[in-house]
Structures are given as C-alpha cells and as structure tokens.
Amino acid sequence: MTPKQQFRYILGLFAVFLIVIPVIILYSFGYRMSSDFKLVKTGGIFISNNESGASVLLNGKLKKSSGILDKNMLVQNVKPGNYTVKVEKEGFRQWVKYVKIQEQLVEVCFPLLVPSELKSEEIPRYLPVEKTDLKKKGAKRPKPELNDDYIDVLDLVKKSENLSKSLFPAWNSREIAALKLGPMRRLKGKVFISNEKNKVYVKWIGKKDQLPFFINTMSKKMIYSPEKTITAIDFYPNRDDAFIVRFDDGSLYAVEIDTRFGYQNSYKIVKYCSSFLVNYEMLFYFIGNKLYSIDFSS
Amino acid sequence: MPKEYIYENYRIGKGDELSGSDYLLYRFYEILPGFLSWLTIILAVVCSYLIPIYTAIFIIAFDVFWLLKTAYLSLHLKANWKRIKEHMSANWTEKLIHFKYDHIYHMIMLPFYKEDEKLIDKTLKSLLDCEYNSKRLIIVLAAEERAGKEPLEIAGRMKKKYGKLFGHFLVTVHPDGIEGEMAGKGSNISYAAEEARKLVLDKKKLSYDDVLVSAFDIDTVVYSQYFACLTWMFLANEKPYNTSFQPVPVFNNNIFDAPAISRVVAFSGTFWQMVQQERQKRMATFSSHSVPFSTLYKVGYWQSNMVSEDSRIFWNCYMKFNGDYIVTPMAYPVSMDAPLAHSFWQTMKNIYKQQRRWAYGVENFAYVMFNFSKNKNIPKWEKFKIFAINVDGYWSLATNPLMIFLLGWLPIILGGREFNTTMVSFSLPYITRDIMMITMSNLILSSMVAVSLMPSIPETKKRPKKFYHIIQWLLVPFTITIFGAIPALDAQTRLMFGRYMGFWVTPKHRSEE
Numbered sequence: 001m002t003p004k005q006q007f008r009y010i011l012g013l014f015a016v017f018l019i020v021i022p023v024i025i026l027y028s029f030g031y032r033m034s035s036d037f038k039l040v041k042t043g044g045i046f047i048s049n050n051e052s053g054a055s056v057l058l059n060g061k062l063k064k065s066s067g068i069l070d071k072n073m074l075v076q077n078v079k080p081g082n083y084t085v086k087v088e089k090e091g092f093r094q095w096v097k098y099v100k101i102q103e104q105l106v107e108v109c110f111p112l113l114v115p116s117e118l119k120s121e122e123i124p125r126y127l128p129v130e131k132t133d134l135k136k137k138g139a140k141r142p143k144p145e146l147n148d149d150y151i152d153v154l155d156l157v158k159k160s161e162n163l164s165k166s167l168f169p170a171w172n173s174r175e176i177a178a179l180k181l182g183p184m185r186r187l188k189g190k191v192f193i194s195n196e197k198n199k200v201y202v203k204w205i206g207k208k209d210q211l212p213f214f215i216n217t218m219s220k221k222m223i224y225s226p227e228k229t230i231t232a233i234d235f236y237p238n239r240d241d242a243f244i245v246r247f248d249d250g251s252l253y254a255v256e257i258d259t260r261f262g263y264q265n266s267y268k269i270v271k272y273c274s275s276f277l278v279n280y281e282m283l284f285y286f287i288g289n290k291l292y293s294i295d296f297s298s
Numbered sequence: 299m300p301k302e303y304i305y306e307n308y309r310i311g312k313g314d315e316l317s318g319s320d321y322l323l324y325r326f327y328e329i330l331p332g333f334l335s336w337l338t339i340i341l342a343v344v345c346s347y348l349i350p351i352y353t354a355i356f357i358i359a360f361d362v363f364w365l366l367k368t369a370y371l372s373l374h375l376k377a378n379w380k381r382i383k384e385h386m387s388a389n390w391t392e393k394l395i396h397f398k399y400d401h402i403y404h405m406i407m408l409p410f411y412k413e414d415e416k417l418i419d420k421t422l423k424s425l426l427d428c429e430y431n432s433k434r435l436i437i438v439l440a441a442e443e444r445a446g447k448e449p450l451e452i453a454g455r456m457k458k459k460y461g462k463l464f465g466h467f468l469v470t471v472h473p474d475g476i477e478g479e480m481a482g483k484g485s486n487i488s489y490a491a492e493e494a495r496k497l498v499l500d501k502k503k504l505s506y507d508d509v510l511v512s513a514f515d516i517d518t519v520v521y522s523q524y525f526a527c528l529t530w531m532f533l534a535n536e537k538p539y540n541t542s543f544q545p546v547p548v549f550n551n552n553i554f555d556a557p558a559i560s561r562v563v564a565f566s567g568t569f570w571q572m573v574q575q576e577r578q579k580r581m582a583t584f585s586s587h588s589v590p591f592s593t594l595y596k597v598g599y600w601q602s603n604m605v606s607e608d609s610r611i612f613w614n615c616y617m618k619f620n621g622d623y624i625v626t627p628m629a630y631p632v633s634m635d636a637p638l639a640h641s642f643w644q645t646m647k648n649i650y651k652q653q654r655r656w657a658y659g660v661e662n663f664a665y666v667m668f669n670f671s672k673n674k675n676i677p678k679w680e681k682f683k684i685f686a687i688n689v690d691g692y693w694s695l696a697t698n699p700l701m702i703f704l705l706g707w708l709p710i711i712l713g714g715r716e717f718n719t720t721m722v723s724f725s726l727p728y729i730t731r732d733i734m735m736i737t738m739s740n741l742i743l744s745s746m747v748a749v750s751l752m753p754s755i756p757e758t759k760k761r762p763k764k765f766y767h768i769i770q771w772l773l774v775p776f777t778i779t780i781f782g783a784i785p786a787l788d789a790q791t792r793l794m795f796g797r798y799m800g801f802w803v804t805p806k807h808r809s810e811e
Contacts, residue, residue: 001377001576009373013366021359028358028729030721046724074724106724209714 030104032077041103043080047073047087048110054089074106087111098261108213110241112256114267120292123284125150150291153284157277160234175205183232188240191215191257193223195233200224200245202257214241214258223259234278237296244269244283246276252285269294303673305618310665311480311603312798323671325796327664332794334689335696335787342705343712350713354722357706361733364702372740374576375569379747381629382546382572390526391429397533402434403465403509404525405494405591409440409486410516415452417635420551421519422460430525436466436498436509440490444474444481466498476602482801484607487513488599495595507539509591513600513608517635518586519551527630528588540619541626542612543588544581546571548751549636556636556645558770563649563781564636565748566774567656572747575627580687582612582662583625586632589615605801606659613666620675631751639805648805654785658792658799660692696786699778706730734775741771 026039034040047056047064049072055065056073064073080103087095087109095111126144160183181187184195190206203220204211211218229248236242242256250272256265270276273285273292281297310316313324345353406425410418418439426432439456441449453469461467470490479485491511499509510532514520524545532538549556549564556564574581583589585608594600597614600607616623637648666688670681710723717723745768752767792799 013370028722028725104721105719
C-alpha cells in the first residue's frame with residue numbers, strides 16, 4: 001500500500017470518526033430527531049425481566065418482546081410524560097404500572113409475572129402401598145412407609161422457624177442474628193422484610209450505592225398495609241423484589257415490593273392453606289396435614 | 299560541542315549495565331511503557347467511579363476508534379494478502395535472469411537447543427528442496443553446549459547426511475557461561491556467525507558483501523522460491539546494505555495438529571506481520587529475517603545480552619547507520635510451528651510464554667530512546683515519530699483489548715445509582731455490543747486470508763476441520779485478551795520493576811506423521 005493511499009484512508013476514516021462520534025454520543029444520551037427535524041430529549045424504560053416471550057406495551061402499544069437470551073428489555077425513544085406500562089406473557093397474569101418518564105433518564109421496572117394457573121401437586125405423607133402386597137392371602141396390612149419428600153419439607157419448616165441460627169455461622173452472622181428472622185421477619189440477599197402491626201416494611205441492609213430501584217431508600221419503608229390480618233410472610237420464589245403474604249383467612253397473595261408511582265401489583269395465588277414455606281423456586285403449603293407444592297421454575 | 303555518537307558504546311541489554319544519569323535515563327524508558335499501560339487501567343477504574351458519564355463518552359469514542367482502526371488495518375491486510383499471492387505465484391528464478399547473481403551466497407543460521415532430530419531434518423530438507431543452487435547455501439547448524447551431548451550427535455548425523463549437498467555445512471557449539479551473555483538465540487547465532495566468518499567466509503575468501511544471512515528458527519521451513527525471491531530483492535534494492543529483509547511468518551508446519559486457540563493466536567501474529575509489511579516505516583525485523591553479512595559484521599552481529607535479538611538487530615543497524623536503515627518487506631512467507639505441546643494446558647502455557655517473550659520486545663524501547671538521546675545525527679522529527687509509534691504500539695497491545703472487552707463495563711458497575719438511571723448508562727452496553735459486532739465482521743476477511751494461507755488439509759485429517767478453521771475466529775476476543783494484553787502487561791510490568799526476563803525456548807512438538 002502506498003503512503004498516499006494510506007494518507008487517504010486515514011483522512012477518510014478520521015472524517016467518519018468526526019461525523020459518527022457526536023451522533024452516537026447524542027443518541028446514547030437520549031437525543032432523537034423529531035419529525036420536524038428538531039433535536040429532542042427522550043427517556044426510556046428498562047424492564048428487568050427473566051421471562052422469554054414477554055412483551056412490553058406503553059399506552060397499549062407494543063414496544064418490545066424479550067428473547068431467549070436477551071430477556072431484559074430497554075425501551076428507548078420515549079417522550080417525557082406519564083405512561084401505562086404493561087408487561088404480558090401468554091399464560092401469565094398481566095402486570096401493570098403507571099410510570100413517569102423523564103428526559104435522559106431511564107425508569108427501571110421489575111414486573112412480577114405470575115402464572116395464570118398455578119399447578120399445585122400433593123406430596124403424600126406416606127408412600128403408596130403396592131397392590132400385590134395387599135392381595136397376598138393372610139398377609140398383614142404392611143406399615144405405610146413415610147415419604148422422604150414430605151419429611152424433607154417438615155425439616156425445612158423447622159429450619160425456617162429459626163432462621164437466625166444456622167449450622168455454619170456466616171461472616172455477618174451477628175448482623176443476621178440482630179434481625180431476629182422468623183415467619184414475620186425475612187431476609188433475602190440484602191433485602192429485609194418484616195411484618196409489624198400488620199404492616200409490611202422493607203429495609204435495604206446493603207451498601208448505599210447498590211440500593212435497588214424497587215426499594216429506593218436507605219430508610220425502613222412501609223410497603224404494604226392490608227385490611228386483612230397477616231399471619232406470615234416470605235419472599236416470592238427466586239425473587240427478592242416480591243413477597244408472599246398469608247392472611248388469617250388462609251389465602252396467599254404475591255405482592256411486589258416496588259411501591260413507586262403509587263401502584264402496587266398483588267395477586268392471589270392460593271385460596272386457602274394453614275401454613276406455607278418458600279424454598280428456592282418451590283412454594284410448599286399445608287392444608288391440615290396435607291402438603292402441596294407449586295413449582296415456580298417452569 | 300556535542301560528543302560524537304559511537305554506536306559500539308551503547309549496545310545496552312538492560313538498565314543495570316549502566317550507572318549514574320545514564321542508568322536513570324535508561325530505567326526511565328524501561329518504566330515508561332508499563333507505567334502508561336497501568337496508568338490507563340487505573341484511570342479507567344478511577345474515572346468510572348468518579349466521572350462515569352465522561353468515561354462512558356470516552357468508551358463510546360474509543361470503541362468507534364477501534365472499529366475504524368480495525369477497518370484500516372484490514373485494508374492493509376487485504377493489500378498484503380494480494381501481494382503475497384502475487385509473490386507466491388511469481389517465478390523469481392526467472393526474474394533473476396536480469397541480474398548477475400552467481401556470486402551471491404546465503405548463510406542460513408539454524409540455532410537449536412534440544413529439538414527433535416526429525417524437525418531439524420525437515421528444515422534442512424526444505425532448504426535442499428528450494429529452487430536455488432544448494433551449493434550457494436552455507437548451512438550453520440548452531441548447537442548449545444549447555445544442551446548436552448545429544449544435540450551434538452544429532453548435528454553430527456545431519457552434517458553426515460546433508461554436508462556434501464550444500465555449499466558449506468558448519469556445525470558450531472556455543473560455549474556455556476560466557477560472561478556478559480544471556481543464554482538464548484541471540485548469543486548462539488552471534489557466536490555461530492563469527493565462527494562462520496572465520497571458518498567459511500575468510501577461509502574460502504568470500505566477500506562479506508556477497509553473503510546474505512538468514513537468521514531462522516530451527517522450525518523455519520522455507521517455500522521453494524524463498525532464496526530466489528530474497529536474492530532478487532537484495533539485488534534490486536537501491537541500498538542493499540542498508541536494509542534487512544523480512545518474510546511473513548506463517549505457522550503452517552503443524553497447523554492441523556494445533557488446537558483452535560493456538561491457531562488463532564498464531565494467525566493473529568501472522569496478520570500483524572502482514573499489516574506491518576504494508577507499513578514499511580513502522581517495521582522492525584521479527585523472528586526469521588535476512589540481512590547482508592557485511593552489515594551484520596559492521597554492527598557486531600545480534601546482541602547477546604538481551605531477549606529480543608530478532609527485532610533488536612534492526613535497531614542496532616538503524617543506530618549504526620544513523621537512521622539510514624529500513625526493513626524491506628518481502629511479502630513472501632516462511633513456515634514455522636504454532637505452539638503445541640503434549641497436553642492442551644501445556645500448549646496454553648507455551649502460547650502464553652511465547653507471547654510474553656514476544657511482548658518483551660518492549661525492552662527495545664529503552665534501547666532506542668536511550669540511543670536517540672546520544673545520537674544527534676538522526677533528525678528530531680524522525681525520533682519523535684518513532685517514539686510515538688512505539689509508545690502507541692506497546693500501549694495498544696497491553697491495554698486496548700482490556701479496555702474494549704472488560705473495562706467498557708466499569709462505569710455501569712462503579713458509576714453509582716445516579717449514573718445508573720441515565721440513558722447513557724443503559725445505552726452503553728448496547729452500543730458497545732453493536733460496535734463490537736461490526737468490528738468482529740472484519741474477522742470474515744481474517745478467516746478467508748487464514749484459510750488461503752493454510753496448506754491443503756492432509757488426507758489423514760477429517761474434512762469437517764475446515765469448518766472449525768473458520769468459526770475458530772470467534773475466539774479472537776478471548777485470545778487477544780488472554781494471550782495478547784495479559785502477557786504484554788506481564789512483560790511490561792517485569793521490565794518496569796527491573797525483573798528482567800531470560801530467553802525462553804518455545805518447545806517444538808509435532809504429531810507423528
């Protein structure tokens with residue numbers, strides 16, 4: 001390649017650089033060209049989501065859908081103003097929020113997508129007795145064998161009642177002990193929720209610069225004040241931005257922590273139970289001695 | 299009146315050979331590249347925390363700059379690819395008819411340590427198979443005393459087998475423990491060249507001006523017209539004694555045995571050399587290269603007190619001739635071994651160590667700058683250009699992949715809540731990703747060039763391998779970070795702290811054929 005050619009290429013690419021850089025930077029800061037060729041400032045909405053195939057609608061208009069790999073959704077080019085944001089997915093209950101968009105800023109939303117029909121499965125206390133054993137003449141009715149899965153859940157219940165004491169002390173075990181965790185006081189990561197006088201409070205116990213948007217304050221914040229009496233609370237399976245509450249009528253509700261914009265989504269998920277337990281993606285609940293489970297991973 | 303520059307006084311290997319202000323100046327230049335690289339990384343972290351918005355703007359601008367730089371380099375790669383194809387298909391023997399060239403001899407330096415006999419045999423065979431009068435080739439098989447007896451026995455057998463087929467065949471044994479020397483290729487071939495001068499050139503009364511020395515690695519396999527091409531370029535050159543000749547190293551010898559990472563790293567090295575071949579003024583010699591014997595004799599052969607003798611020899615000549623020295627790009631390949639060992643992890647270790655040794659070429663920076671401060675015969679503008687080119691080169695190698703693939707995310711991690719609510723914070727990953735995707739499209743050209751430079755797939759290998767040779771290029775972000783930036787940063791840091799490296803011989807391994 002001749003030096004002349006090189007010089008020409010450098011000059012051309014430098015010109016491209018000078019033209020492209022301001023355009024990309026303005027774009028990244030939310031500037032857009034309006035239909036009358038004026039530069040306008042826009043904002044955006046970021047949907048923190050872990051469901052593929054979910055769609056986000058702004059004022060009823062479809063804006064984006066999540067893919068298999070890219071589940072979070074960034075909606076750009078949104079003019080400043082108030083919007084009704086809906087997140088939908090087939091087979092799930094609709095999530096709605098009323099959001100105010102400001103120029104050059106992005107509002108982060110944490111939609112709680114709860115399946116429309118939750119399939120609960122009973123976990124029997126005893127393993128079924130094989131029919132061949134019953135048919136044998138003169139044979140005594142065999143003693144039913146306890147189901148290990150049932151026993152495991154009972155163990156989990158015991159542990160959940162005394163969460164502050166763990167087998168292996170954590171580095172922050174003193175801090176955790178001070179929280180006095182139990183059926184009315186739960187901790188997930190750095191999100192602490194508690195029920196005090198039938199009101200649910202949230203507190204971020206982590207660093208200020210890591211404070212999640214769905215809490216938005218370092219102070220203790222009241223997030224839920226129902227009319228019915230709360231008997232127990234726990235985090236929603238696999239999430240720290242939503243919780244499950246059991247009322248004195250035995251019903252279970254899933255409630256999001258995020259109370260920004262004056263609207264809070266909550267969904268009834270179980271009509272009646274005597275107690276419940278959340279373990280990772282599983283929700284277990286008892287009706288009398290009968291144990292049921294709902295798998296939230298699928 | 300300024301002191302006259304005497305090149306011989308300044309063949310410095312490392313800073314601790316000097317004292318007083320010279321020591322301080324040399325150490326300053328040894329520290330500078332590593333300092334600039336670390337400063338960049340530290341600033342990226344600090345600025346992401348303190349001024350995330352400005353850092354994000356810088357990252358976007360840098361991503362675009364990198365995209366355009368990649369496009370610019372790809373144009374060079376394409377141009378050199380075209381030139382290589384032309385040179386490979388040209389009949390250089392026929393072109394030589396226009397010159398008188400019977401008096402030209404080629405001295406081929408083949409330093410070896412403990413390499414396998416078969417490998418040495420293959421290298422010698424390729425020399426014999428060249429379309430060039432083998433009686434005009436002087437083979438110097440340079441063994442090391444410290445390697446023990448076996449290499450000497452191999453050398454003896456090679457001399458017996460090939461001795462009479464070449465013009466001259468000299469076996470030299472570099473003595474161990476010569477004071478002031480670093481054990482390595484430089485000291486070995488310098489000793490061997492002096493031995494060859496006394497025992498062959500002087501004895502046979504061959505003119506130093508008529509001998510071209512090719513300093514090869516023991517795995518260097520030449521293509522059939524290499525010496526014809528080299529002779530033509532030497533004879534056609536306006537200043538044949540003020541230039542070194544640089545072929546393009548391709549790593550084809552064991553390319554079908556080497557794992558994908560090794561292939562990608564090896565070809566990346568080849569591509570860089572191809573790009574440099576189109577930027578003659580930025581070139582220094584690298585790995586296998588050729589130089590007139592008389593020039594080599596004048597500069598005192600390769601330096602024996604440092605690691606990167608292959609590139610240092612260019613700077614030695616540059617200083618000796620007061621800047622009137624240049625590399626002639628041959629755009630003609632020589633084939634070498636890609637790093638390969640008996641196990642995958644050993645191969646990875648070898649790649650890392652080889653890349654670190656190459657990156658240790660940063661030791662030349664202090665040598666060049668120190669000599670610039672002494673040599674007043676080179677124009678200041680020329681010195682500044684070389685300073686800028688070198689600083690940019692070492693800095694880019696050690697920091698750019700880190701900035702592109704890792705540090706670009708820092709403002710999002712460290713920028714804090716206020717920054718994380720801005721449009722730019724959310725746009726940054728998407729914009730960076732999109733620019734990277736466009737940049738990566740240049741790899742299509744890379745894979746095409748690589749496939750065209752590779753030998754045809756042997757019948758013993760499975761056909762689907764060709765497909766892997768194309769998709770392997772997706773490993774580039776990984777390889778240029780782990781086997782590019784990190785070893786370069788490692789080498790610069792060692793030099794910065796005065797923990798000088800020794801010469802590491804890349805083990806050669808080929809699967810049984």
